[in-house]
Amino acid sequence: MAELTDPLALQRYLHDRIVQSQSMGVAVAEVSPERVVLTAPLAPNINVHGTVFGGSASSLAMLAAWSLLYTLLKTHEIPAELVIHSSHVEFRAPIKGEFRAVAQAPDAQTWSSFEHMLSRKGRARIKVAVDVEFEGITAARLEGTFVAVSNA
Amino acid sequence: MAELTDPLALQRYLHDRIVQSQSMGVAVAEVSPERVVLTAPLAPNINVHGTVFGGSASSLAMLAAWSLLYTLLKTHEIPAELVIHSSHVEFRAPIKGEFRAVAQAPDAQTWSSFEHMLSRKGRARIKVAVDVEFEGITAARLEGTFVAVSNA
Numbered sequence: 001m002a003e004l005t006d007p008l009a010l011q012r013y014l015h016d017r018i019v020q021s022q023s024m025g026v027a028v029a030e031v032s033p034e035r036v037v038l039t040a041p042l043a044p045n046i047n048v049h050g051t052v053f054g055g056s057a058s059s060l061a062m063l064a065a066w067s068l069l070y071t072l073l074k075t076h077e078i079p080a081e082l083v084i085h086s087s088h089v090e091f092r093a094p095i096k097g098e099f100r101a102v103a104q105a106p107d108a109q110t111w112s113s114f115e116h117m118l119s120r121k122g123r124a125r126i127k128v129a130v131d132v133e134f135e136g137i138t139a140a141r142l143e144g145t146f147v148a149v150s151n152a
Numbered sequence: 153m154a155e156l157t158d159p160l161a162l163q164r165y166l167h168d169r170i171v172q173s174q175s176m177g178v179a180v181a182e183v184s185p186e187r188v189v190l191t192a193p194l195a196p197n198i199n200v201h202g203t204v205f206g207g208s209a210s211s212l213a214m215l216a217a218w219s220l221l222y223t224l225l226k227t228h229e230i231p232a233e234l235v236i237h238s239s240h241v242e243f244r245a246p247i248k249g250e251f252r253a254v255a256q257a258p259d260a261q262t263w264s265s266f267e268h269m270l271s272r273k274g275r276a277r278i279k280v281a282v283d284v285e286f287e288g289i290t291a292a293r294l295e296g297t298f299v300a301v302s303n304a
Contacts, residue, residue, distance in 0.1 A: 017200040020208055023175035048169040054236040055211025056172055062207045084206040086242045091235070 004074050005032050010067060021063055024056055028067070029100065033075040036068040039100040052095035054140075057132050061142035062087060064101035065128040069146055072105060080118060080148040085125060087144045095134040101142075103130045114148070122150040156226050157184050162219060173215055176208055180219070181252065185227040188220040191252040204247035206292075209284050213294035214239060216253035217280040221298055224257060232270060232300040237277060239296045247286040253294075255282045266300070274302040 003009045007028035014021040014028070025044045030037035038060055045056035062084060069082050105111070106126060117124035125147050132140035155161045159180035166173040166180070177196045182189035190212055197208035214236060221234050257263070258278060269276035277299050284292035 017198075018205050019196050019198050020172075020176070020205050023196065024172070044171050044175065046169075046171050049233070049235070053170050053172050053211070053214075054239070055207070055214045058210050058214075058239065059205070059207025062205075062210075081201070083201070083246075084243050086240070087206070087210065088238070088240045090238045094235075 004071055007031050010071075014063060014067070018063065020059060024059060026060065026063060031067065031071055033072050034105050036064050036071065036103045037100055038064045038067070039098060042095070042097050042099075049094065050096070052099055054089075054091055057091065057095060057099065057140045058087065058089050058142060060099065060101040061089065061103075061130040061132050061140065062144055064103035064130050065142065065144040065146070068103040068105060068128060069126065069148070072111070073148065076115065078115065078118065080150050083147050083149070085145040085147045087142055089140055089142045091140045093134070093137060093139040095132070095139045097134065099132060099134045099139065101130050101132050103128055118148055118150055124148055156223055159183050162223075166215060166219070170215065172211060176211060178212065178215060183219065183223055185224050186257050188216050188223065188255045189252055190216045190219065191250060194247070194249050194251075201246065202248070204251055206241075206243055209243065209247060209251065209292045210239065210241050210294060212251065212253040213241065213255075213282040213284050213292065214296060216255035216282050217294065217296040217298070220255040220257060220280060221278065221300070224263070225300065228267065230267065230270065230302075232302050235299050235301070237297040237299045239294055241292055241294045243292045245286070245289060245291040247284070247291045249286065251284060251286045251291065253282050253284050255280055270300055270302055276300055
């Protein structure tokens, strides 16, 4: 299970399989079933104002949410495919340099309802909240809803 | 004003000023104050399922919404900066090839309230809806809220 908490293993996987993570310069700072932290530099994500493009902030947050759920499913040895269902992002402040997305695991109750539904119906939804941080403040916040489909 | 409806002029501007539009392979198919249509290929936007990454679908839709408002402001000769405030995206179907984002202009009433507020307060919000299409179906739909700040 060591590989599941190896930031470089996740980073390689993202770069190989989700091409935009590479062109955005995404790095994995932290990965565990509790929390995933991804970072990205300004340069490949810059917009007309010299700040981070909203699409890049959203994408980094989605990648963090997806990576967290992926890690949780692997940790619990649940074979399932994850697909994004919807996302809501609030952009609160301009991001003027390297930024990071912090995805926190859902609480135990939410996870156990999700796991129960997935094993019973072969399909379940779950929400993940992600903070996009710049210089210690929450510059954007994503709420993503994902659907897991059992492929056992 | 010819440049405002020149797809290549907008494409060059996006590629130069919003780096992700270039790495996503964004092309401008159509631009007018009524409608902006952007396209992107699958390869640079692929995910672990071999379909388009949700972040790329969102980003293309945001770029289309932003481009439409940018074109509308220029057409009406309103000097203002545009910033995204929030976005909501529903992902309805997997995208397995080249995809496009179609941003439709807000109705005349919405535009005129926005223009009035912007000239009175120097700041106004506006919503734009964008369909992300693949093979003729709406595979995703974005509703983006933007804030314009007058810089006259």
